[in-house]
Amino acid sequence: xxxxxxxxxxxxxxxxxxxxxxxxxxxxxxxxxxxxxxxxxxxxxxxxxxxxxxxxxxxxxxxxxxxxxxxxxxxxxxxxxxxxxxxxxxxxxxxxxxxxxxxxxxxxxxxxxxxxxxxxxxxxxxxxxxxxxxxxxxxxxxxxxxxxxxxxxxxxxxxxxxxxxxxxxxxxxxxxxxxxxxxxxxxxxxxxxxxxxxxxxxxxxxxxxxxxxxxxxxxxxxxxxxxxxxxxxxxxxxxxxxxxxxxxxxxxxxxxxxxxxxxxxxxxxxxxxxxxxxxxxxxxxxxxxxxxxxxxxxxxxxxxxxxxxxxxxxxxxxxxxxxxxxxxxxxxxxxxxxxxxxxxxxxxxxxxxxxxxxxxxxxxxxxxxxxxxxxxxxxxxxxxxxxxxxxxxxxxxxxxxxxxxxxxxxxxxxxxxxxxxxxxxxxxxxxxxxxxxxxxxxxxxxxxxxxxxxxxxxxxxxxxxxxxxxxxxxxxxxxxxxxxxxxxxxxxxxxxxxxxxxxxxxxxxxxxxxxxxxxxxxxxxxxxxxxxxxxxxxxxxxxxxxxxxxxxxxxxxxxxxxxxxxxxxxxxxxxxxxxxxxxxxxxxxxxxxxxxxxxxxxxxxxxxxxxxxxxxxxxxxxxxxxxxxxxxxxxxxxxxxxxxxxxx
Amino acid sequence: xxxxxxxxxxxxxxxxxxxxxxxxxxxxxxxxxxxxxxxxxxxxxxxxxxxxxxxxxxxxxxxxxxxxxxxxxxxxxxxxxxxxxxxxxxxxxxxxxxxxxxxxxxxxxxxxxxxxxxxxxxxxxxxxxxxxxxxxxxxxxxxxxxxxxxxxxxxxxxxxxxxxxxxxxxxxxxxxxxxxxxxxxxxxxxxxxxxxxxxxxxxxxxxxxxx
Ligand SMILES: Cc1cc2nc3c(=O)[nH]c(=O)nc-3n(C[C@H](O)[C@H](O)[C@H](O)COP(=O)(O)O)c2cc1C
Ligand code: SF4
Ligand code: SF4
Ligand code: SF4
Ligand code: FES
Numbered sequence: 001x002x003x004x005x006x007x008x009x010x011x012x013x014x015x016x017x018x019x020x021x022x023x024x025x026x027x028x029x030x031x032x033x034x035x036x037x038x039x040x041x042x043x044x045x046x047x048x049x050x051x052x053x054x055x056x057x058x059x060x061x062x063x064x065x066x067x068x069x070x071x072x073x074x075x076x077x078x079x080x081x082x083x084x085x086x087x088x089x090x091x092x093x094x095x096x097x098x099x100x101x102x103x104x105x106x107x108x109x110x111x112x113x114x115x116x117x118x119x120x121x122x123x124x125x126x127x128x129x130x131x132x133x134x135x136x137x138x139x140x141x142x143x144x145x146x147x148x149x150x151x152x153x154x155x156x157x158x159x160x161x162x163x164x165x166x167x168x169x170x171x172x173x174x175x176x177x178x179x180x181x182x183x184x185x186x187x188x189x190x191x192x193x194x195x196x197x198x199x200x201x202x203x204x205x206x207x208x209x210x211x212x213x214x215x216x217x218x219x220x221x222x223x224x225x226x227x228x229x230x231x232x233x234x235x236x237x238x239x240x241x242x243x244x245x246x247x248x249x250x251x252x253x254x255x256x257x258x259x260x261x262x263x264x265x266x267x268x269x270x271x272x273x274x275x276x277x278x279x280x281x282x283x284x285x286x287x288x289x290x291x292x293x294x295x296x297x298x299x300x301x302x303x304x305x306x307x308x309x310x311x312x313x314x315x316x317x318x319x320x321x322x323x324x325x326x327x328x329x330x331x332x333x334x335x336x337x338x339x340x341x342x343x344x345x346x347x348x349x350x351x352x353x354x355x356x357x358x359x360x361x362x363x364x365x366x367x368x369x370x371x372x373x374x375x376x377x378x379x380x381x382x383x384x385x386x387x388x389x390x391x392x393x394x395x396x397x398x399x400x401x402x403x404x405x406x407x408x409x410x411x412x413x414x415x416x417x418x419x420x421x422x423x424x425x426x427x428x429x430x431x432x433x434x435x436x437x438x439x440x441x442x443x444x445x446x447x448x449x450x451x452x453x454x455x456x457x458x459x460x461x462x463x464x465x466x467x468x469x470x471x472x473x474x475x476x477x478x479x480x481x482x483x484x485x486x487x488x489x490x491x492x493x494x495x496x497x498x499x500x501x502x503x504x505x506x507x508x509x510x511x512x513x514x515x516x517x518x519x520x521x522x523x524x525x526x527x528x529x530x531x532x533x534x535x536x537x538x539x540x541x542x543x544x545x546x547x548x549x550x551x552x553x554x555x556x557x558x559x560x561x562x563x564x565x566x567x568x569x570x571x572x573x574x575x576x577x578x579x580x581x582x583x584x585x586x587x588x589x590x591x592x593x594x595x596x597x598x599x600x601x602x603x604x605x606x607x608x609x610x611x612x613x614x615x616x617x618x619x620x621x622x623x624x625x626x627x628x629x630x631x632x633x634x635x636x637x638x639x640x641x642x643x644x645x646x647x648x
Numbered sequence: 649x650x651x652x653x654x655x656x657x658x659x660x661x662x663x664x665x666x667x668x669x670x671x672x673x674x675x676x677x678x679x680x681x682x683x684x685x686x687x688x689x690x691x692x693x694x695x696x697x698x699x700x701x702x703x704x705x706x707x708x709x710x711x712x713x714x715x716x717x718x719x720x721x722x723x724x725x726x727x728x729x730x731x732x733x734x735x736x737x738x739x740x741x742x743x744x745x746x747x748x749x750x751x752x753x754x755x756x757x758x759x760x761x762x763x764x765x766x767x768x769x770x771x772x773x774x775x776x777x778x779x780x781x782x783x784x785x786x787x788x789x790x791x792x793x794x795x796x797x798x799x800x801x802x803x804x805x806x807x808x809x810x811x812x813x814x815x816x817x818x819x820x821x822x823x824x825x826x827x828x829x830x831x832x833x834x835x836x837x838x839x840x841x842x843x844x845x846x847x848x849x850x851x852x853x854x855x856x857x858x859x
Contacts, residue, residue, distance in 0.1 A: 309821070326818060331692040331712040484799065484818060484825025486693045491738040494823040495774055515773065522734045525706065526695045 005177045007294040012173040015285055016164050023165035032065040032112055033093075035083040037153060039072035039238040040270055041231070041392075045079035046100060053101035057108040065112060071239020073153035075123075075140070076392030083126060084111060091117055092127040095135055139408045140390050145371060145397045147379045148355045152239035157274050160281035163242040169287060171358035175250045176295050183254035184210055187357065189365035191377040196222055196313075196350030197428065197454050198530075199376070199443035205347055208337040209255040212345035217257035219248050219301075220341065220348040222318060223264040223271070226310030227426030228477055230457030232381045233351035235393055237264065237271040240355075241278040245301065247354030249288065250361060252299040255347055260301035263318055265308045276303050310427075310481035314529050315348045317483065328483045329529035350455065352381055372398030376442035380456065386423075387462040389414045396441070403437040406460055417462035420561075421546070425454025427474045427481075428534030430541030431467060450541040452534070466563035467546040468553055471538045472500040478535035489532030492523035496539060504564045506630075508554035516543060562627040565610050569631035572601045572614075576624035584614035584625065595644040602637030652719040661715045666690070668697050668710035671723065678723050679732050679761055681739075681798065681851055683711040684806040691801050695735045696761070698728045707731055729765065736767050741774035742823070743852070744795035752853030758798065787829040789843040790855050794826050797854035803827060803846040811842040827854075 026033070034054055038047050051067060058065055073081055078097035084107060085093035094117055096107065103121055110116040117132075124135035135141045146152075155162035163169070175183050188203025209217060221244060225233040237244060248260050262279075264272050279301055282288040290298045304322050306312050312327040319341050321327035340346020356378060360368045369377045376398040382405070385391050389411030396405060402422060406412065413419050421431045430451035432439070439445050443453050461470065479493040496519055499512050520536035520543075527533045543550060552558045559567040572584075572593075577600040584601060585593050592607035593614060601624075603614070615625040628634045650661050654671050661670035669685070671678050681694035690711040698707040702720035707728050710721075722728070740758065747753045747769070762769055770776065782794040801818070804827060808814040815838065819828045831838065847855045 328818070330689070331709070480822045482822040484821055484823070485691065485801070487695045487735050487738050490799065490823055490825060491742045495738070495741065498775070519734075522731065526698075526731050526735060528692055528695065 004295060008173060008176050011286070011293040012169065015169070015287075019161035019164035022161050026066070026068075030087050032063075032084065032086040032088070033068050034065055035068045035070050035085070035093075036099075037072055037079060037081040038069040039235055040268075041072055041076045041235065042079045042081065043270070045076075045098075047080040049101050050080045050082065050099050050104050053104035054108060057105045058112075061108060061113050063108065063112050065108075069156055069158070070154065071152050071157050072235045072393065074144075074149060074235070074393035074395070075390070077390045078123060078392075081123075082107070084117075085126075086111060086117075089115060089117065091131060092125040092129045092134075094119075094125055094132065095123040096121050097123045140394075140411070143400075143404070143409045144395050145379050146395050147359050147368075147371065148236065148243070148352055148381060149239070149393070149395045150359070151243065152236065155240060157239055157241055158277055160242060160278065160285065163240065167362070168242050168358075169246055171361035172246050172249055172287065173293070175253055175361050176293060176297065180210060180254045180256060183250060183361070186361060186365050187254070190360045190368040191365075191375075192353065192356055192360060192368065193376060193378075193443060194350055195352035195356070195381075195453075195455070196348075197425070197452070199453060202349065202353055205337060205349070206251060206254050208335075209257075209345045209347045212338060214345050216259065216344050217252075217255055218341045218344050218346040219252045219255070219257045219260045220315075220318065220322075220346055221248055221260070221262045221351060221354055222313060222315070222348050223262060223268070223351045224306050224310075224313035224318060225265065225268075225351075225455065226308070226313050226481070227428075227455055227457045229385050229459055230383050230426055230455055232383050232393055232456050234268050234271050235383075236351055236355055236381075237268070237275055241271075241275045242282070243355045243358055244351055245275075245278060245282055245288075247349075247357035248301060249292070249299055250357050251347055251349065251354065253297055255345070257347070258299055260299060261322055261341070262301055262303045263306055263312075263322065264303060265312075266305040267308045272303060272305060279303065309483075310477075311483045311529070311531050314531060316529070318348065319346065326483075328485045329531070331528060352456075373440065373442050375444055380441055380453065382456045382458045384410050384458045384460060386458075386460040387413050387415075387417065387465075388460045398442045399440045401438050401440055402432070405441065406437070410460075413460070413462050415462075417464065419460070420463045420465055421461045421467060421470075423451075423459040423461065423470065423474075423538070424457075425452040425537075426457040427478045428452060428530070428537055429454045429457075430537045431461075431470060431545065432541070433545045450537070450544065452537070464561055464563065466504070466559050466561040467542045467549050468500060468559075469504050469561075469563055471542045472497065472504055474538040475500055475535070478531065482531060482535070483529075486526075486528040486532060488523045488526035489528070489535060492519055492526075493532070493535050495519060496523065496536065500539070503550065503553045504559075505566045506553065506557045506564070508550075510554060512554060513543065513547070513550055557630040559629045562629050564629075567631065568610065568627050568629045569605060569634045570603055570608060570610060570612070570615065571626055571628060571634035572603055572637065573624045573626050574600050574602075574635075574637065576622050577601055578619075578622050578624070581619070581622065583617050583619055587613040587617045589613070594639050596637060597640050597644060599644060602639060604639060605631070605634065650715045650717050650719075652715050652717065652721065654721040655723055663715070665715055666711050667699060667701075667713045667715055667719070667721055670715050671699075671710065671721070676723060677764070678710050679736070679764060680711060681757060681761070682800040682802065682805075684802055684809075684849065687805060687809055689805075691805055694739070694798075694800050696732055698731045699723050700725045700728055733765050733767050736761050736765055737771040737773060739798045740767070740769060740771055742777060743798055744777055744779040745769045746779075746795075750796065750853040751856055752796075752850075756853065757851035782826075784828065785858075787843070787858075788838055789840050789858055790829075790847050791858060792827060792829065793854050793856070796852045797827055798852055799825060799827065800851060801827075802849045802851065803855060806849050807842070807846050810845055811839070815843055815846060 125132040
């Protein structure tokens with residue numbers, strides 16, 4: 001054994017030295033480095049065009065610089081994000097936000113060619129310095145705690161050597177020298193709970209699998225990620241796939257598995273590409289395959305592309321889908337750890353769970369427990385979208401409050417609007433009102449509040465959001481994504497949706513609320529799998545916390561948030577409308593806007609289709625287009641019999 | 649042999665069988681629809697066979713619960729009946745109740761279930777089902793009427809178990825899910841007897857013989 005350990009360490013040491021050498025050469029040179037965030041969020045904001053612009057301008061000005069594609073920093077609101085490290089300038093590396101093609105050209109011309117770092121466009125310096133304020137001064141940076149995403153946005157995800165150079169695969173080396181039981185013990189002692197939603201203790205899951213007496217076992221990484229609005233797992237795979245792969249290898253070693261499956265949805269082509277490349281590179285370096293690093297342990301991983309059904313994220317449906325069948329959940333027990341893929345004991349873990357393993361093995365269970373809360377140690381990653389100033393990915397210690405996450409870290413609600421609710425846990429989660437803002441973020445507190453950690457999707461909503469409509473939106477999703485197998489979920493969610501639909505159209509009946517409650521409880525209790533069991537949560541929580549909003553729709557035909565189209569009307573406030581202004585006229589698709597006798601504007605309610613365009617284009621200074629509910633309450637404006645000309 | 653109590657009756661059952669089978673074998677009826685005797689892996693999809701078991705917090709499906717020594721099962725509690733009624737009402741709300749024109753009239757399991765659970769065939773809680781009129785006649789030996797199918801899956805699951813491979817499959821998702829015939833590779837005929845096994849298993853009038 002000792003002999004073997006030496007061999008493993010030597011093999012790993014050789015890989016790490018080579019990688020460190022390459023990294024030193026890269027970071028030690030005086031040639032400027034341009035780091036561009038090129039994960040899907042960056043690309044969607046135009047990172048490829050930015051990169052092309054940099055390349056073209058560098059060539060034009062004949063400047064030598066290295067373009068270094070990196071993954072996502074989590075600051076999706078600031079994409080395309082570029083960091084320029086220009087050692088010769090004497091300045092620290094500087095982060096620039098929203099670098100479009102024009103800014104890229106300017107940065108080359110002014111900073112790399114001239115010596116002006118264009119500080120008016122910067123976000124901040126990546127290091128403390130006397131000259132430039134550092135990004136770490138902002139709460140969006142310094143309140144985060146990065147364990148899982150530590151290397152995201154720092155390395156090129158397509159180059160295994162960069163991961164190795166920053167300490168990657170050291171945990172694997174350590175794990176290979178440990179007895180499998182010792183690995184399980186460390187993970188158990190760390191208190192790690194599964195990040196795929198339910199928070200099941202990972203150590204316990206591994207132990208069940210390790211105990212199974214079977215010739216073949218399997219490790220599956222669940223990267224199905226079907227919740228609308230959630231994209232943490234994609235980002236991790238696109239920014240640092242090796243940390244997930246390393247976690248899978250360590251898991252395989254701990255439970256004695258020989259086969260690994262990375263289940264990625266086919267709608268994530270970039271993630272599939274980068275993971276596939278990462279696996280090839282790991283194989284080349286013998287970090288995967290036969291006798292890993294010269295040990296007696298062999299393990300390999302294949303990529304399986306899921307066809308994008310939400311229910312295929314459920315573990316038993318996922319297994320069916322890998323086996324080549326329609327992805328339909330089955331009754332548990334037996335659990336996959338006993339009877340999983342092709343009947344073999346199978347550990348299924350979420351991307352984030354697996355990405356947490358290497359740091360735990362490296363730093364120890366005690367270290368991990370020192371982060372977060374007693375019952376939910378470690379960090380949580382949320383993809384925060386909706387009405388916040390700085391949406392994106394955030395990694396925080398468990399136990400942070402919702403308030404500090406939404407207001408301190410993510411900058412609060414934009415456009416001077418009020419916070420109304422936060423939806424946590426995607427379609428399986430719940431909507432919490434302002435009175436829950438001081439709830440700590442951990443598995444148990446969120447569940448107690450009626451929401452759930454879920455996989456980490458979070459939608460923040462301002463006071464212009466109708467909660468009935470939000471519940472309707474999520475039910476529409478689950479209803480369509482139900483696998484159709486069991487009665488309660490297939491038919492029950494359909495009826496729930498129909499009732500919600502009616503309410504938002506102003507056709508609610510007094511008995512609807514009781515029926516919603518009854519049916520929601522039945523679907524929750526009667527459904528076969530987690531999808532149906534949690535699908536009613538958005539209805540249950542919104543009914544509990546925003547009941548008066550439902551009542552207003554049903555009893556008064558009013559949508560208090562002025563959102564439900566059938567219950568509102570647009571009007572023009574003649575006190576605010578500017579004489580002679582006709583900004584709104586051209587935008588109306590139905591020509592519903594007319595000019596009044598004194599050359600202000602009015603809306604012909606017969607023609608108006610309530611698209612809201614006029615409200616958008618009305619000049620903020622006037623802000624003359626209003627909404628009212630119910631529709632009958634809008635002020636009537638007389639339409640002149642003879643049309644009045646606009647510009648005379 | 650396992651000894652257990654169902655509704656306070658002492659029952660002896662073979663090890664490894666489900667509570668549902670043990671009860672039915674002892675002439676204690678538990679509503680069920682998707683389960684077929686000797687099925688290897690019950691789908692547990694109809695959600696009708698709920699029972700309460702002493703020591704367990706919530707009702708469980710009897711078809712997926714394996715008998716244990718001294719287990720105490722109750723089939724007729726308020727919680728159980730409420731779930732079963734809701735499940736049946738949901739099934740009926742997605743079913744074209746048109747017994748007068750249905751070949752399964754009088755031998756239909758939905759009618760039996762409704763009688764047993766005292767549920768009206770057109771439950772007032774839900775809007776009336778709007779028939780789609782969809783009838784799949786592409787199969788050489790049988791027709792499939794979507795408006796009568798309750799998606800119990802018997803034809804799919806039992807056929808897989810009995811014929812080695814299913815002659816049907818599920819298609820679509822959510823409330824749009826249907827059953828659709830699976831055709832064998834070109835040149836291979838669809839076995840008539842095997843196909844008719846499925847027709848006989850269908851608890852409603854959804855599958856009917858051709859001609
Ligand atoms: C409808 C449904 C969808 C799910 N989707 C996912 C998913 O996209 N990713 C995931 O990791 N877990 C998902 N889960 C949870 C998995 O079934 C499983 O619990 C999880 O992958 C276990 O990993 P963990 O222990 O690391 O959390 C889903 C569960 C349900 C019921
Ligand atoms: S709860 Fe929904 S998704 Fe789950 S098995 Fe039943 S129908 Fe399928
Ligand atoms: S809401 Fe749309 S349709 Fe109605 S007046 Fe304004 S622009 Fe025209
Ligand atoms: S066709 Fe008959 S047996 Fe098949 S799923 Fe429908 S109701 Fe069940
Ligand atoms: S018979 Fe048990 S769920 Fe259908």
